[in-house]
Amino acid sequence: MPDFTVATRASALARAQTGWVRDRLADLLGIEVAELLVTSEGDVSDAALTSFGGQGVFVARVREAVLDGRADVAVHSMKDLPTLPHPGTAIAAVPTREDVRDFLVTTRGGLDDLPSGASVGTGSPRRVAYLRRRRPDLRVVAIRGNVDTRVARVKDGDLDAVVVATAGLIRLGLTPPGAPLAVDDMLPAVGQGALAVEMRADDARMPRVRGLDDAGTRAEVIAERALLAGLRAGCSAPVGATATATDDRLDLRAAVLSLDGSQMYECTTNGPLSDAEGVGRRAADLLIGQGADQLLGEM
Template sequence: MHLRLGTRGSALAMTQSGHVADAIVAAAAARGIEAEVELDIVTTHGDTSRASLVGLSQTGVFVNALRDHLLDGGCDLLVHSLKDIPVEPADGLDIAAIPLREDPRDALCTTGPSLDELPVGARVGTGSPRRAAQLRRARTDLEIVDIRGNVDTRLARIQDDLDAVVLAGAGLSRLGRLEEATELLPVDVMVPAPGQGALAVEIRQDADPMVRELVEALDDADTRASVIAERAALAVLEAGCSAPVGAYATVRDGELHLQLRVTNTAGSLQLNENTRGPATEASAVGRAAAHALLGRGAARLMGAR
């Protein structure tokens, strides 16, 4: 069996896709099937544009080109960073697997100082409004600088014009570079983005049943329940990647625990909601938490500066 896996061409995307490809080959071997997975690089607008991504839809800059390639038959499956894909289902496609999640915490990278030890007025780079808002909440004196680029480009700026950058710890871990993080920021300081650290493997709804079976073998039930709750909350808040919303869920003994946070862009106002419920009702738990925050003024907060 020969499969084509559509992926962006960045080092992180290729690494993530390579891990999924290896897992599919192993799942096939366990069934007595010889499989080969070829990585098929797709260039997206987000890979070629040098403009800031703040305020842009991640589905427009990273996901649409990949999905069009899959729907057109150019490949058999896709691998996405789950936090980059919209909460609405895509016509003709299924998220057939959400593998075991990496540590979702954000990583502060510096020349040595921790967040608390950074000098007054330190310049910290991030392209995420969620990270920027929570950094301002944690340290009102920081100067937050909008940046983009790959991991190497961002880290190089620590030696140039920045005191620190914040990246997803999961990305550094998958690249084998977690030692470059000065600290993984605690969730009570920096609530991750919904779906951060998780991957989504997408196939066509009319995919060959054997392809579907091999992909579904990669699914992790607790990770799926967690991200379902996080994304359900995001959908109720009607927020996207440009909104400072954090959501993080875990499952323990069948019970789902969800922490939801909305921060205004200035970092001066913040709402938190912590809730729990059966993992089998993950979507309902997420929606309930979001409605609770809306009842406390979250919609105004997301638009407040």
């Protein structure tokens, strides 16, 4: 019988992420670690993610497995995790982050090389807003599905391009045509490329699991999530952010866009690594001072 059980969604990407965590937990703790597959609300519905309100659609049922004792740990994509703390659980570890950038899957070169009217698939309001701002002549198509399914729509000729997270491609070992988009062209989602290892708050084993934690990544994620919380925005809002930890310093870039990309508010903040939440909150205040809260309130 396994000593530890890790809950995750059943998608290929979720299982790849969880397998990475499971292997390191086994090495760290010297125990056998099993996997529990959970079907989330977002997995069983074809509706646009914005119809769920953007709050924990891929998280709730996986978390329930930890709270009801079926699992000891849940592994989430950090960008799917609501910013409000959940009673009874805590983020035990934030492992080293993968590449934060978005990736343009296409056989037609870069974003500037796509012909006018080319079809670009994405299900993210943030990506839609950036695409419409940078290339209003493109035809943006709403899509959902697993990463490999979305990539296949380009290979099959159904779409000229799709935008996905670079981290997902790396974790799945996929090497589609195309290239990452520079953060100057498209700021990533809050928490993109990072994982959250969640446990029951009263689990005495949490200090041992914290051995998976990367201090720099945790600080980056705290700042980005504090920004999102300060804006009172959900996971699916058109908000881009990337924090970078260097030694004991933290730099944060952030932006809020209108859905059509015609308006954008930007800011940068920085501070000590120990004040990651303050760095994020100050960024939110700067954006609100520019009018970002009104922009978000209109959505």
